[in-house]
Amino acid sequence: MSEGLGRAPDGEESTVTTTSLQLPGGTWALGDLTVTRFGYGAMQLAGPWVMGPPADHNGAIAVLREAVEQGITHIDTSASYGPRFTNDVIREALHPYADGVTVVTKIGGTRDAEGGWPTARTPDDLRRQVQDNLDSLGLDALDVVNLRLGDAEGPVEESIAESFEAMAELQQEGLIRHLGLSNSTRAQIREARAITPIVSVQNMYNLAVRHDDALIDELAADGIAYVPFFPLGGFTPLQSGALTSVSERLGTTPMSVALSWLLQRSPNILLIPGTKSVTHLRENIAGAGIALSATDLAELDRIGA
Numbered sequence: 642m643s644e645g646l647g648r649a650p651d652g653e654e655s656t657v658t659t660t661s662l663q664l665p666g667g668t669w670a671l672g673d674l675t676v677t678r679f680g681y682g683a684m685q686l687a688g689p690w691v692m693g694p695p696a697d698h699n700g701a702i703a704v705l706r707e708a709v710e711q712g713i714t715h716i717d718t719s720a721s722y723g724p725r726f727t728n729d730v731i732r733e734a735l736h737p738y739a740d741g742v743t744v745v746t747k748i749g750g751t752r753d754a755e756g757g758w759p760t761a762r763t764p765d766d767l768r769r770q771v772q773d774n775l776d777s778l779g780l781d782a783l784d785v786v787n788l789r790l791g792d793a794e795g796p797v798e799e800s801i802a803e804s805f806e807a808m809a810e811l812q813q814e815g816l817i818r819h820l821g822l823s824n825s826t827r828a829q830i831r832e833a834r835a836i837t838p839i840v841s842v843q844n845m846y847n848l849a850v851r852h853d854d855a856l857i858d859e860l861a862a863d864g865i866a867y868v869p870f871f872p873l874g875g876f877t878p879l880q881s882g883a884l885t886s887v888s889e890r891l892g893t894t895p896m897s898v899a900l901s902w903l904l905q906r907s908p909n910i911l912l913i914p915g916t917k918s919v920t921h922l923r924e925n926i927a928g929a930g931i932a933l934s935a936t937d938l939a940e941l942d943r944i945g946a
């Protein structure tokens with residue numbers, strides 16, 4: 642077991658240490674940062690519908706610490722979760738962050754009193770949200786920041802030049818190490834890359850939602866990570882006869898099959914499954930490395946058809 646030392650501006654060492662335990666999928670480089678392909682999505686640690694504090698504060702702390710102790714080095718979040726409550730609990734559980742732990746956040750939207758997700762993508766909005774993430778996570782610079790586009794229905798075709806140029810400026814100022822896009826179209830990815838390089842695209846994709854199939858392969862060819870959000874189906878986890886039948890045949894859980902399928906789908910896919918449960922986290926890590934046969938894959942293809 643190797644221990645990671647904390648990285649904090651004041652030189653404090655982390656009390657939560659990473660291990661060299663092999664996680665399914667190995668690692669991937671986000672620019673100069675190496676992350677485990679098996680990551681953790683923190684969104685649902687906030688209260689119901691991602692508003693308010695965690696329902697089980699100690700449980701949220703425990704699951705975050707377990708993730709890092711299991712060797713996970715990729716945590717996905719946003720100051721808009723809660724808002725701020727998810728970042729606050731990440732900071733409480735993990736700060737100072739163990740060496741090698743990468744916290745990926747996103748900006749481009751805010752929250753209203755009803756729990757809606759209004760767009761906020763002017764240069765001033767983005768600067769404010771970067772500061773909000775820095776403050777709540779307790780960092781001097783953010784590792785990776787995705788610009789969240791589109792709306793709740795999905796990506797929306799529109800120019801992102803003004804917003805992405807503002808992100809590039811924040812990066813040049815040293816507040817952000819690497820940039821990415823979320824909920825984006827192919828044209829927006831092209832537009833962003835003409836401004837400055839990106840390391841990741843975070844769009845919705847899972848066994849049942851596969852409209853980014855061609856995009857994933859294109860990004861893989863260019864060494865850009867594809868990070869599916871809602872890898873397990875989101876608020877209503879995936880359910881299907883084919884998933885149940887394949888998982889029963891393999892003697893595992895449907896969630897393990899869904900995650901194994903993603904890892905096997907393309908080497909540039911990084912997982913950020915969410916869970917509030919240490920038991921589910923352990924189950925997902927243990928089960929995500931199953932080799933799916935051609936027969937399994939053909940049966941699972943019925944879900945996305």
Ligand SMILES: NC(=O)c1ccc[n+]([C@@H]2O[C@H](COP(=O)([O-])OP(=O)(O)OC[C@H]3O[C@@H](n4cnc5c(N)ncnc54)[C@H](OP(=O)(O)O)[C@@H]3O)[C@@H](O)[C@H]2O)c1
Nearest residue numbers: 682683684717823870871872873874875914915916917921
């Ligand atoms: N960019 C964007 O616009 C965007 C949008 C949405 C989400 N995201 C990111 O994507 C991440 C993942 O999304 P998500 O957490 O909403 O959805 P998800 O990972 O697809 O699914 C999470 C759900 O699956 C359940 N689950 C996990 N493991 C399980 C298991 N072994 N057995 C049974 N149920 C299990 C969880 O319940 P338990 O808690 O009971 O385990 C939770 O309800 C988020 O954390 C966020 O960082 C990004």
